[in-house]
Each structure stands twice: as C-alpha cells, then as structure tokens.
Amino acid sequence: MRHLDPLNNAVTLEAGCILADVRALADQHERQFPVLLGSVGSCEIGGLISTNAGGTGVLRYGNMREQVLGLEVVLADGRVWNGLRALRKDNTGYDLKQLFVGAEGTLGIVTAAVLKLYPKLMVSATAMVSMDQVGHAVELLQYLQRTTGGRVETFELMSQSQLQIVLRHGAASGSPMAVEAPWYVLLELADSAADWNAVESLETALAAAMENGLIGDAVIATDQAKADRIWNLRHTISESNKREGFTVSNDTSVPISALPEFIDRVTRRLQRELPNAQVAHCGHVGDGNVHVIVVFPYDIGDAQVREAAAHEANTIVHQESVACGGSISAEHGIGRMHIDRLPLYTSEVELDLMRRVKLALDPDRMMNPVKVLRLP
Ligand SMILES: Cc1cc2nc3c(=O)[nH]c(=O)nc-3n(C[C@H](O)[C@H](O)[C@H](O)COP(=O)(O)OP(=O)(O)OC[C@H]3O[C@@H](n4cnc5c(N)ncnc54)[C@H](O)[C@@H]3O)c2cc1C
Secondary structure: OOEEEHHHOEEEEEOOOEHHHHHHHHHHOOEEOOOOOOOOOOOEHHHHHHOOOOOOOHHHHOOHHHHEEEEEEEEOOOOEEEEOOOOOOOOOOOOOHHHHOOOOOOOEEEEEEEEEOEEOOOEEEEEEEEEOOHHHHHHHHHHHHHHOOOOEEEEEEEEHHHHHHHHHHOOOOOOOOOOOOOEEEEEEEEEOOOOOOHHHHHHHHHHHHHHOOOOOOEEEOOOHHHHHHHHHHHHOHHHHHHHHOEEEEOOOEOOHHHHHHHHHHHHHHHHHHOOOOEEEEEEEHHHOEEEEEEEEOHHHOOHHHHHHHHHHHHHHHHHHHHHOOOEOOOOOOOOOOOOOOHHHOOOHHHHHHHHHHHHHHOOOOOOOOOOOOOOO
C-alpha cells in the first residue's frame, strides 16, 4: 500500500496487491473494498483493473471501472503517466484512466491505482428462495431494492439443473430447500448501520414476496454457518461443473428486463441443437449477466470434437444474447478466445475507433499484441 486516506475513502495501491489482502486492509480501517470474486485469493489489482472485473458486488457498487479514481501506467513508449488522482470529480479533458480499465494490458501496464473504499458492512442477512420462472427473480430484485432502501448486496440466480450438478459434486451438505423448483435465488441484504435489523427486514420482504406469488419457498439463514452453507452452493459451481463433464461456460449479458426472454430462447435452442448436452445457468441477475453453462459428457470425443462442440455452443449463446440486445462478454473480456468473435458482433465504426486508440498508444504493437483486437 502506498497511502490510505480514510476521510477520502480512498487507498493508493501497487498493481501487484492481491484482492484478498486489499479487502483485509480495508476491513482493518473500518472500511470495505467491495469487489469479490472466486479468484479473490490470487488475482491482483492490476489484473482486476485490466479485465474490468465484476463479481457479486457489481449490483450495489459497480464493477472495477467504478472503483478506480486514479491510475499510474507505464506507456508503450516507456513514459510513466502519473494519473494517481484521488478525486471524485475531475472534468479536465478526456478521462484517460478509463481507457486502460478493461484494456487487458493492450494499451499500457498499470503499476498503481487509487481505489474507492466504502463503509464497512456491520449487519447482513442471507436467504435462498425458489421460484417458477426467471421473470419472478427479476421482479423480486426490483421489489427488494425498493423496499429495503437499496440494501441488496448480492442477488444470484441458479437453475435447478445447476443446483443438481453442485449437489452431485460439490456441496456435500445438501440443499437447504425442502421442495425443488426450476429456479433459485441466493441473496444477501447488508448495511453499515449496526442497529438495522437485517433478518427482520428480510423476513418481512420475503413474506410479502411469497404472498404476491413471486417466490415459492424461502430459507433464511439464522446464523453464519447456515449462510455459509447457502453461499457454498454458489462458490462450488465452477469445480462441480468441471467434474460433471466437458464444460463450456458463457459470459453474456442482456438488459435485466430481457433476461427471461434470453434464457428461454437460448435454453430451448441449446436443447434442440445440442441434445447430448446439459444446460445450466447461474449468475448475477442485477447485472443482466447470467452464465449459460453447457455441459457435454466427458466421452463426447477427442479434442477436435470438443472444440467443435464448444464453438457450436458459444455461437448459439452469443447469437441469442445479441438478438436480445446483449453483449458476448459481460465480465471476462475478449482475450485470445474471443478475438475472432469480436468483429462478428461489433460495428465497423466501433472496431475502427478501437484500432485507432490501440495504434495511437502502442504504434509498435508491443502491448499484449495477441489480445482483444486483430490489427491489419
Ligand atoms: C475462480 C475464478 C473466478 C472468477 N470469477 C470472476 C467473476 O465472478 N467475475 C469476473 O469479472 N471475473 C472473474 N474471474 C476472472 C477475473 O477477471 C480474474 O481472476 C481477475 O480479474 C484477473 O486478475 P489476475 O490478477 O488474475 O490477472 P491475470 O489473469 O494475470 O491477467 C488478466 C489480464 O490483465 C492483464 N494484466 C494483468 N496485470 C496487468 C497490469 N498490471 N497492467 C496491465 N495489464 C495487466 C494480463 O495481461 C491479462 O490480459 C474469475 C477467475 C477465476 C480464476
């Protein structure tokens, strides 16, 4: 750490700091740094900035882009740009720092950053609820945000097919839900005001949601162990899917209101065109970012067959996402994997602007030349 300014709720850090350490540092100063994702123990601030990482906190705090107040960057020509300003308002020309956020290292090397901090959360309540349709999850989110004063900290959707895979391979302690349903939401309310009764507020809100027919069943965690058991279902998805079969995971986003239509369309098409695959869903309803996961049996074939299957699954998910007004990459970026897909779903004007920015900052094409954009 270079500097922590509690009254400005800001911290200046080296790019190599590990996310878990940054979160612990904020905690020591009665603050929180809200970015949280599965790689918390290994990912670095420079990587998080360069991928504009998301995670479960985007709903309330925005993604990494929203956390960055300033940057220090080594440019392709060797100069160091010191943009380590800790300002909430700064309209002095172009917002250069945002060019480097999400650029995947193609425009410069981030060496330090000024990041926002927030009041430390003192109380929280976790629940798992079930529902018949995705539309009810979208409505429930709106309802909870309105009735709890924006205190929804996390709101994660999971399909029954995804829960079954997790239960087969990951969470040995089983599902807390008494009755099966097509869809589940794992959610958390939280606040920095220690005297706010989170559990009571959640109980009241969910009782009303049940009365209105939005949810079928609800389990509210009464202690941390029960909350951990619920979140364990979410955190073991990735490894459970890998054990289940050859997994093709997608990272698309659509407008939140289009989620029900997108999930319906993409699921039907995948089931019709890839009948040997299981389709599972999990993700962040509040970001319109639900991962569509296609799991093929491990004995589907050799590497070439797998590659073709993955290509087919990706194409279906991307096409349906774009047809619903969405993006082919909500949080994982373009990297090398999607470099040839980007032009398929991006206008020529947009591609031209991106190439000009790249060549203006890195005319010799030294910075991560194999990522994001193919240059002529
Ligand atoms: C288990 C797991 C769960 C994940 N969950 C999520 C999730 O929920 N949401 C989400 O958005 N992402 C998720 N991710 C991906 C996440 O984006 C990355 O883990 C993280 O953001 C990247 O940080 P890193 O330090 O690992 O970067 P790396 O993987 O090392 O690098 C990522 C990219 O950034 C570039 N880069 C790295 N450091 C710098 C720098 N200092 N300057 C310029 N360029 C740099 C690299 O060249 C590369 O292109 C997950 C990853 C894992 C492994």
